[in-house]
Amino acid sequence: MSVVDHNAIGLSPRISEAEVADYIALLKPRVMSLVIFTALVGLVIAPGHVHPVLAFTSILCIAVGAGASGALNMWYESDIDALMSRTANRPIPRGRITRPEALAFGTTLAFFSVMTLGILVNWVAGGLLAFTIFFYVGIYTIGLKRWTAQNIVIGGAAGALPPVVAWAAATGSLSMEPVLLFLIIFFWTPPHFWALALFRSDDYARAGVPMLPVVAGPDATRLQILLYTIVLVAVAFVPWPLGYFDAGYGVMSLVLGAGMLALAINVYRRREGSEALRATRRLFAFSIVYLFMLFATLLVEVVVHAIAPSLW
Template sequence: MSTIDHHTLDLSPHISEAGVGDYIALLKPRVMSLVVFTALVGYLMAPGFAHPVLAVTSILCIAVGAGASGALNMWYDRDIDALMSRTVNRPIPRGRITPPEALTFGMTLAFFSVVTLGILVNWFAAGLLAFTIFFYVVIYTMWLKRSTVQNIVIGGAAGALPPVVAWAAATGSLSVAPILLFLIIFLWTPPHFWALALFRSDDYARANVPMLPVVAGADATRLQILLYTVVLVAVAVAPWPLGYFGVGYGVVSVLLGSWMLWLAIQVYRHREGHAAKREPRRLFAFSIVYLSGLFATLLVEAMMPAVTRLIW
């Protein structure tokens, strides 16, 4: 396949007439909501007193940093976004926002999110946030996404870092627990996105993005989804018997993990006909429920001591 020249597609040389909704779309709000949620869990799980003002400031800075990453991702990927049905209606391909505006918007948000977190909270967390933005924009978007089939595997580290940043914001240090949160999200990312890629493979092929189904084929992708899901479920359950997370989390992780594994097996088994598209869609949808359920349980466990003190 021929390589797309990133600089040949000038989509919006004129001044745009973007509305507030266009700039919100530039932030990738659905991705941001997951970042905020996982970061909140990481912050509340951290030991010590969580000052409300510092907590809100930390989560807000992480959210703005995530939005900056999304805007910069859309700025750089404007050429391939225009070729994919899933992304063709984003603000830059539609001509609602010009590339320079998106770049300026993203860089401004990135700068202020990092500096604000450093000044008001601590510079260790700010450094981690800066690294997260850099990793997503430069390492993943500009390099890995277009050059290697392992783009999602390695690039998933960026999406797994928000709870680590939040823990660092709360404590000024790191521990085993945030590393476990990182590993869960990191291992969740490949089966989640490869399931999407299975039923969107034509999109990725058209844009010349080397996603696993495009490069290695659907059957190899199904096998990798199953293998990663096995490891994911095992790693996600492990913190319970190891004593890092509570019994409630253990039960939920076993139940959700069992269903996640069952769906991955169905993706592996069904390779022809309607089921070959249906099963990856089911896994993709449930994977969001799976990760949300794990972190929601951890959130409840983290809040229980405070709730108990209020009641008694």
């Protein structure tokens, strides 16, 4: 059997010549940046004072745990990654890193991120981080992605957990605020990724991944995007009238929600040709801005409250 055949089944006897950049790519740095940001918000808005060293350790462990999840995801999905234009340049399909190396790398990062967070910070956060990694790799990547069109809906729970882990790192417990952050990210995930899936549906079909546009068709996907966006806008607004977040957040959630909803309606209405493609791309791009600005507003409120508490 040739070396190439060995690589295809993940049994290559050779050692790769991967560079640092290849291992960084294995961590999914763009996904990691979102994890770091949402976790930072969960940590900052938590009550009480966290020692800066412990705060840094918490965010670092959550980031490394997210990177471990990304590496293990690429290890398991290297076969379908090679079939999709969006992922064909990842380190394993390119032959830069072998599957066993990716498995060892991801497992090592997962173990040390969980143990470090548990030992140095607290085991509530460590346990939640372990569950997050397990859910993303075991439930979503291995159990759901290739078997159900609801993979993104259920699997989105893993991406919504980082602010909950960070809150637990700061307080050693859970509360309604991190649950609300979890729900916002959870309901944000389907319209965000289904918009991507709409203009990448050929990729998913070629790889045999049952994403919603492939299984149910683009029109059904557009309807689901609209319905989930309506729920998202409502869920994101509710923390203000309930008194969990302040007025600045409430106003921002309304403004951003109006933009998100308008774009989702546009995706639902425009179903053919270049206009439909532009509509989905705009929604995908704006959804990133939506989540960033919404969570950034919470950070700004904390800073303003610390500087001028009399304003609140």
